[in-house]
Amino acid sequence: MRIEEDVLGTIEVPDGCWWKSQTQRSLENFPVGEEKMPEPLIQAFSLLKLCCARANLRFGVITSFQEAAIEEVCRRILNQELRDQFPLSVWQTGSGTQTNMNLNEVITTLGNLHAGRDILHPNDVVNASQSSNDTFPSALHIMAVLEVTGKLLPALDAMIDCLRDLEKKNAGIIKIGRTHLQDATPLYLSGEISGWRSMIEHARRQILDTLPYLRELAIGATAVGSGINCPAGFDQVFCDILNRETGESFRPDPNKYHALTSKDAAVFLSGALKSLAANMMKIANDIRWLASGPRCGIGELIIPANEPGSSIMPGKVNPTQCESVTMTAVQVMGNDAAIGMAASQGNFELNVFMPLIAYNLWQSIRLLADSADSFTKRCLKGLEANTPVIEANLENSLMLVTCLNPVIGYKKAARAARTAHEQGISLKEAILVLGYLTEEEFDRHVQPEKMVRPL
Numbered sequence: 001m002r003i004e005e006d007v008l009g010t011i012e013v014p015d016g017c018w019w020k021s022q023t024q025r026s027l028e029n030f031p032v033g034e035e036k037m038p039e040p041l042i043q044a045f046s047l048l049k050l051c052c053a054r055a056n057l058r059f060g061v062i063t064s065f066q067e068a069a070i071e072e073v074c075r076r077i078l079n080q081e082l083r084d085q086f087p088l089s090v091w092q093t094g095s096g097t098q099t100n101m102n103l104n105e106v107i108t109t110l111g112n113l114h115a116g117r118d119i120l121h122p123n124d125v126v127n128a129s130q131s132s133n134d135t136f137p138s139a140l141h142i143m144a145v146l147e148v149t150g151k152l153l154p155a156l157d158a159m160i161d162c163l164r165d166l167e168k169k170n171a172g173i174i175k176i177g178r179t180h181l182q183d184a185t186p187l188y189l190s191g192e193i194s195g196w197r198s199m200i201e202h203a204r205r206q207i208l209d210t211l212p213y214l215r216e217l218a219i220g221a222t223a224v225g226s227g228i229n230c231p232a233g234f235d236q237v238f239c240d241i242l243n244r245e246t247g248e249s250f251r252p253d254p255n256k257y258h259a260l261t262s263k264d265a266a267v268f269l270s271g272a273l274k275s276l277a278a279n280m281m282k283i284a285n286d287i288r289w290l291a292s293g294p295r296c297g298i299g300e301l302i303i304p305a306n307e308p309g310s311s312i313m314p315g316k317v318n319p320t321q322c323e324s325v326t327m328t329a330v331q332v333m334g335n336d337a338a339i340g341m342a343a344s345q346g347n348f349e350l351n352v353f354m355p356l357i358a359y360n361l362w363q364s365i366r367l368l369a370d371s372a373d374s375f376t377k378r379c380l381k382g383l384e385a386n387t388p389v390i391e392a393n394l395e396n397s398l399m400l401v402t403c404l405n406p407v408i409g410y411k412k413a414a415r416a417a418r419t420a421h422e423q424g425i426s427l428k429e430a431i432l433v434l435g436y437l438t439e440e441e442f443d444r445h446v447q448p449e450k451m452v453r454p455l
Contacts, residue, residue, distance in 0.1 A: 018085050020105035020122065026098035032091035037099050037355070038362040042086045043078060044143035045103050045135070048219070050074035051241040052130055059231040061128050066119050069111035070126060082106065090359045094352025096136035100127070129230040133260055133350055134221040140358045141214045144269060145248060147362060148207060148214075151369040156204045156276075159376045163197035166190075166383060174448050175300060175390045176397045183399045186448045189385055194455055196283045200372075203276035210269040215250045218259035224349040225257035260350050263343035266357050273364045274336040277329035280371065284326050287379065288319035299389045304382030321379035328371040335360035394448055398427055403451050408436045 001012040006021040013024045053070040056062045062070075076082055085106045092098045104122035111120045120126055127135075167190040175192070177184040220235030222228050235252035242250050253259035293299035294317075309318035339360050342353030351357075394400075398417040405413050412434070420430035428446070431437050437445070 018082070018106045018109040019102055020109065022098060022101040022122075023088065023105050026088050026092055026102070030089045030092045030098075032089050035090040035359060037086060037088055037090060038143075038359060038366075039080070039083060040147055040362055040366075041099075041139060041143045041358050042083070042103070043080075044146065045099070045139040046074045046077035047142060047242065047245060048135055048139050049103055049107060049126060050078075051238050051245060052128070052135075052219075053126075054241045055234055055238045056128050058237055059129070059234060061231065062125055063119075065115060066111075066125055069115045069120055070107055072114045073107045073110045076110070077103075077106075082110075090355045092355060094354060094356075095132050095350060096354050096358070097132035099355070100130075100132035100135050129222075129234050130219070131222040133223055134218040134256075136354050136358075137218040137259060137263075137351075140354060140361070141217055141265065142242070142246075142250070143358065144266070144361055144365065145211060145214050145250070146246065147365045147369075148211065148269070149248075152207070152365050152372075153204065155369045155372040155376070156200055159372045159380065160197055160200050160204070162376045162380045163193055163200065166380065167193045167197065170385050173385055173387065173390060174394060174452055176394050176399070183397045185399050185402050186394060186397075186451050188452055188454065189390070191452070191455055192286075196286070199279035199283065200276075203272070203279050206272040206275055207269070210265065210272050213265035213268055215248065216253040216259065216265065217250055218253055218256065220252055221256035221260050225260050227256065257349065261346040261348070263339075263346070263351050263354070263357055266361055267340055267343045270336045270339040270361060270364060273361075273368060274333055276368055277332035277364075280325050280368070280375070281329040284319075284322040284329075284375070287383070288322035291319055298393075300386055300393065302384040302386050303379060306378055319379075321375050325371050325375050328367040331367060332364045335364045396426070400446050400448065400451070401427055403446060404431075404437075407441075407445055412436055 001014055003010050004013050004021040004024065005011075006025075008021075008025070011021050011024050011028075013020065017024075050071050053062065053067045053074075057064060057067040073082075086099070086102055088099055088102055101122060104126040107126050108120040108122045111126075112118050170189045170193065173189040174186050175189050177187045177192075217235070217239060219238050220227055220230055222230050227234075239250045239252055242248070287301060287303065290298050291301040291303045294302075303317070303319055303321075305317045306320060309316035309320070339357050342356050342360075343351065345351060345353050398420055401413045401417045404416070408416075416427065416430045416434055416436060419425075419434060420427045423430070425433070428439070428442050431442050432439060
């Protein structure tokens with residue numbers, strides 16, 4: 001153990017830990033849950049500290065030696081060398097101050113070791129021109145943008161491409177439609193799949209619509225939005241440096257008071273993620289219903305057999321990828337509720353639910369990205385149409401009678417459908433028994449391929 005000192009006195013820190021007193025106090029004071037600050041947030045924070053150091057050098061706030069020492073440690077963090085040095089619980093101070101100081105302390109300790117002398121201080125140098133109140137929300141936004149663009153959007157693009165391939169593969173197959181879980185009129189299987197594709201495309205565009213707001217950063221606001229102890233223009237210089245590092249287009253939030261107390265950008269993104277989760281839930285449920293069986297369900301689709309489905313029933317194949325998607329969707333919906341409630345709790349010049357918002361937002365993005373990727377690779381790519389079942393269900397459907405409305409009228413068509421159902425005979429047989437049409441007339445009018453239109 002070694003002794004670290006702060007304004008509250010001294011505290012022991014274990015050897016091999018590069019943090020100082022504030023991190024240690026947080027570890028001891030918040031032994032709450034198992035959720036730790038997500039690694040992408042730590043990465044975003046490290047990127048922020050690196051860019052702040054460069055901006056501070058530009059304004060003459062720190063020396064080139066100090067900037068170089070800070071950058072050395074930040075690069076190591078970005079290379080994922082020091083993950084065990086960021087152990088703090090999500091359930092800490094609502095401003096995320098202790099995570100900001102965790103970064104400041106680790107950078108200070110290792111930066112001084114790199115320099116061979118004490119040239120860094122966690123507050124005076126590494127945290128120069130900053131406050132936890134503007135660094136944490138800035139890191140949150142940086143993390144969200146990089147996770148969406150780097151993880152989620154590529155996964156959605158792959159899913160969209162796979163669904164488009166499925167449309168082509170199943171072109172020309174006509175199946176019975178279903179509304180209210182009851183038989184409806186026919187449609188192309190490719191048309192049904194195109195609906196799934198469009199759901200993901202719409203959700204993708206909605207997520208893209210949130211990014212301009214997330215690219216607005218609180219940096220430069222410092223404690224309450226007034227920018228105290230921060231050089232004028234620091235925010236724009238910081239964003240210019242960050243954009244060169246990331247290839248992104250971050251910019252200062254034009255109203256720093258808004259940036260500190262409102263988390264509306266996070267709520268907007270979370271809502272779009274919930275929309276995606278709802279669409280993925282619908283697609284997964286459609287597929288597992290259509291693949292139900294294989295003999296006593298609908299059975300119109302065949303899903304890949306990825307693993308045995310039962311510990312007791314031999315040969316059983318379950319829609320496990322669909323179930324995984326639906327569970328992640330429910331989690332995202334729950335996260336959205338928590339984010340919305342947390343964002344509503346801003347008081348005066350600060351919101352103090354930011355670690356919760358950061359954690360839930362990160363989890364939602366990552367769950368949806370991973371889920372879309374797995375679902376595409378392990379379900380959609382191996383999805384097959386069970387054409388014999390599709391054709392049998394189509395031929396057996398009573399709703400083909402809909403095309404006879406203009407021929408015999410709605411009332412007679414309804415009576416024919418009811419007669420066929422009650423007597424257990426085909427629609428054609430019912431029409432002939434009732435004397436509404438001849439067999440030749442029935443065959444001329446009731447042709448499923450004429451009842452559907454291509455997109």
